[in-house]
Amino acid sequence: MLPWVHIDTGKIPGGEGDLRLLSRGTEFAIFLDRDELMNSRRSASEEALATLTCTRLTHQPKARVLIGGLGMGFTLRTALATLGKDAAVRVAELVPAVVNWARGPLAHIIGGSLDDPRVTLEVADVGRLIGEAASLYDAILLDVDNGPDGLTRAANDRLYGNSGLNAAYAALRPEGVLAVWSSAPDSAFTQRLRKAGFDVREVKARAHAGKGGHHLIWLATKAGN
Template identity: 40%
Template sequence: MTLWTELARASTPAGDEINLRRKGDLYEIRFNGLELMSNINFRSETMLAERSLRLHGRPVRRVLIGGLGMGFTLRATLDWIGENTEVTVCELVPEIVDWNRQHIGHLAGHPLRDRRVDLRIVDVQRLLEWNGSDYDVILMDTDNGPDFTVRETNEAIYDESGLEAVHRRLAPDGIAAFWSATVSAEFEDRLDALPWRWRRDDVSLISGRADAVHHIYFAGGGLPRSVDARPTGMHSKPGRHPEGRGLPA
């Protein structure tokens, strides 16, 4: 039996423990003992970027990504944008940036080496509060979605004030997208309260398995006017365990 090998460990100022471990070709980041993300299936992270840029349908000048993770959302973004587009990536934990550079960058083709990337070691909420230009696309790939945040303070990303901050920094014809482990009725109610169109896409990870589904919420003036709040794709019960981004057993 192949055993896990710990590659790195870090502690946050709040006392949380984060570690990176490997078993064969499988890499996993754990937060306080719970799986936060792995490279076992990253289709929904890729779709977060690809579908947002497709829905936008026009050349983009500036993209904001909340959360670096293992770099899969960033890689998909870079593969879809032009040479003159700037991508700002906010990552709160500096060690995760170091791990991407030292241990796991190859998984997503070393996206941090791309000259279009503007990496910020900062809470994405703080950046949204700063004055600055609008973003054409905002991709929020933090935590495990609105209902399963790893830090209590991250709940503000998905509450009314957080959504209003995203709305203020989004270009009038822009699109914001939020990755989620589960369908969140409360989050959908908050999206309803803002003056934008939105939709939910349910991304099937394995054909024929209704229990292997991630979810993406899209919102903003850049969505086609035919879009309403009814979800698209699969409509089964959410199937991904909120402890991580691996597939259910």
């Protein structure tokens, strides 16, 4: 088997560790220490995050979507393929190096997504953007850290805690959807979503298309008027 080759290291703001981009042949992966956060060969669940959410918005005029976490761009790319031409997609990525990788060694994976006129990319904390919004988004997609049980940043606990979920509820339009990706189930998070007022559906999604282990996606819908 080919060895992993280190390409670059990116610091997580707040001094909470480093992300490392590695390659092995045509395969790419992003690691935090020894933990693999994402891999170019396992994209099915990230794509499902976008498909499950954005198919609800195909007939929504001028849909407004916020994506937390750029990663390798699988969620963004799938969202753009699903949404209408008049949609607007705002992407928040906390780690500047991840944006650089998207425009550099991972550009062939992300394709032209970052040049799509519907996309606005910001190096920012998605929690801050959510907190600044009021009934603005039709959908918020969170692929941040490893899910509610985060690895990379203690501040992500606030994003998935009661105050963060209340802020997400307020940032959504009526019948808007908060979609959250996770590497594993979390019953306590499901209860927090319900406590915040969401109607919650849990969906298992395979890491590989049609095979392999499962990840979990929460689809949390805000009540309509």
